[in-house]
Amino acid sequence: MPPPRERPTVSQRTADPLTLDDDATLHAMGYPRKLTRRFKAFDNFAISFTIINIISGIFSGFGFGLNAGGPRILVFGWIGVSVMVLFVGAAMAEVASAYPTSGALYFSAGKLAKRHKGAWSWYTGWLNFVGQVGGTAATGYAAATFIQAFIALQWPSYVPSAHQTVLITVLIIVLQGLANTYTVHLVAVLNRISVWWLLIGLAVIVTALVVIPDQHQSPSFVTHFANNTGFTSALYGGMLGLLVTSWTFTGFDGSFHMSEETVRATVNAPRGIIRAIGCSAITGLILMLALVYSIRDYDHVATASAPPVQILIDGLGLGTAKFLLLIVIGAMLFCGLANLTSNTRQIFAFSRDGAMPGSRWWHSVSPRTRTPVKAVWLAVGCSLALILPGWWSHTAFTAIVSVNVVGLFLAYAVPILLRLRLGDEFQPGPWHLGRWSRPVGVVAVTWTALSSILFMLPQASPITPDSFNYAPIALAVVLTVATAWWFTTARRRFRGPISYGHPDEVAAMDLI
Template structure:
């Protein structure tokens, strides 16, 4: 059934003579039409640019810099090293399962499309609805969480440069946050080619800054470095929880927050050349590189952290800034810190934050394409000039900016990090769950597949996320008050109540999951593509 209604405003690259397109792009478009959608974007993301896009969102140096306080509190040196390493093993299982699905079904609908196709016929629509709303919740809150981290890095640099004389209040901080959102919205409204090229710059800056910070900490610490025994094994619990094991587990928040957004490669699949191969490669390489560099960075930080209690007493917004001051002095520490802040402004704000905004807009566009969001007819429109969903970009940024109001309450805003991780990882494992249950025999493997390892790897990821969702709802102190309470449960429950209520009272009567916006049979038969050139691994209709 065709879902494309008369009067919808959409730019269709599918109407372009397919013979004018490169063979790889024609194959991509044929596969996309087999999945039920017409090609509406330019395929200007190469494999390198897709990998860069994935790395830009995770931005390892910035993720470690902003997440350092978690292991610092939850075990000191031991947590810095091992609380990053342990979750990485399980996250890679989730990434591998996601890569298998993205290879089989390369569409910007991504996760909620996977859930719909892997679930049983009776549960397909509900599975798609849950996945879509969970992913959008995580995407939007992650934009705001990332941008607030950028803002705090800037305020920390100002405090360091003035010896603490200038400490910006919540009003000025909120103003910077809104300025970042506005700038990102303007840049993300550009064409795909500009965004694709800029992600390569991000890759270079991220790698350079991370390696530079690691070398600076190890070399300049000199004799101040702690012993290897302390760097790898010394445990100090400063959380307030009496159980050391639980305190250590709470440090998993840092890698779980950093290792999010790698589904982005799936969401730009309709803008990627050779998406069935590029998307899974980008997911696996992005996660793998981030995990390795992040672990090495934390090891260097552990060696350079001479006193955990002293660092905890810092007045800087980010404790890692104090480590750089102690190791490199004011000038050297400020130089390194500013280089990281520059990374935030040029890559993490403009590119990492932009990449996340682009990712969120593609999810909103795809979900709206199936009329699943209020105002869908606006958010699914593609700008005729840039051939990007500009309306969806601004919608995502406005929602994120509204979340930014929480920045006036430190406890409430810090809960956004947990809420974003919970929302994203629920959307990650929902299609994986259906893949290993009702969808065991439904998947037509793409170029990348796990074979018989799909099921054990999938179940490992599912069990890990179930455990992490519970952990991320706990406060960081056993004696929590209004200032230390974890309010992520409020944010998550608000979305669940809204989406669940919408399903019960309305959506279950009209939402049927992804519906083709083309006549699949007639549209695919209209191509003059040679059979031997068509993508052989596609979803069974």
């Protein structure tokens, strides 16, 4: 294999990216083809739509929103944050069209930086990695929690415990690892199923909430405001409620990470990002309105251990509530599977450029399944490591996975910021924003900065060890380790994305 060399610049590629087929585009960026392209446009959209997963996100965060702003923030905050996330997604999609690789965010950061390419790429990659691992762990933990809620409804003598939650979470993540190990075709099929599961499940839940209850809240109830956070500032309490929507809208970089397995990736990957955000915004608003207007006793629901489940029980009865809860659990399981798939591709690409310990292991591809099997199990192992503290302390687990959203959105913002700094030197792909590129990018970076700060502020008062927001500490630990590692060894061996040769050379290395 020829030694890695400086990758051809964007301006050195074929002038019209539309004339490049998928393999030629990948070869122009210095990589041989090692993964199977089985993801069509719908499959690419499905991965991000499934990771965003409005059913999982809304049911997980609805209770927090009831106490941090109430219906006014849950509904109007959803609309406002969805628009902001669409700005972030559009700016990311433009970058994805120009650099359709599994490396996605970290790769584009290294290519868009004018100086210190290795450092920009390094920090973006590790923020993305930690955020995705935290997302896989958090989604599995949420699914385990709702599974236990279902069991408790079915068998009232069952008493959920932290140990049981951890064990169920471990089983879920291991099964998702096996699904990702078997074949990328299976994952694509499951992602297609997940889209219809979400859409049909949404229709069933919303229809049940609209038709079955004998009473609903008045139209003006959507303006009801509640601040039970413990903070005296209503503005601050309401701003905290925006986190419900922000928490839901994570993981749409999955379409970017699946670029090397997507046909016509320069167009289908960015479209997948935009469509996933847009569809999630609309369907999520419908679900949010259905839940809000089905609330009967606000205080009773707001103090319940699982407020959305309480709404279902109050309005639909125990039997129907249990059936709908199965839909919710299924959505969470699909979400975790898609999240793990995206996480695996990021590990594969990051290690391909030598940025992880044991890189030669993690970027290898199974000759039988054409999937990065070892990267799958590294992602599983890291997610399980985050789960284990939950055996002793729920607060410890929450502290670790809270970096999920902050890590991901900071990783989203870096290549967008660097693209803005590059100005007219940026060579867009076939999907681009044209003259709107700069204003969209500015809004995206500004919103990401503000929302990241919001995620690191205290979220409940009085501040105790149980209510303290450990996200800043978790993020500081990640950045400290990454910085120490960078200055001790990494900066001497990692220069950012590498090239395995000129296009004709890497074409000869294709393994498929």
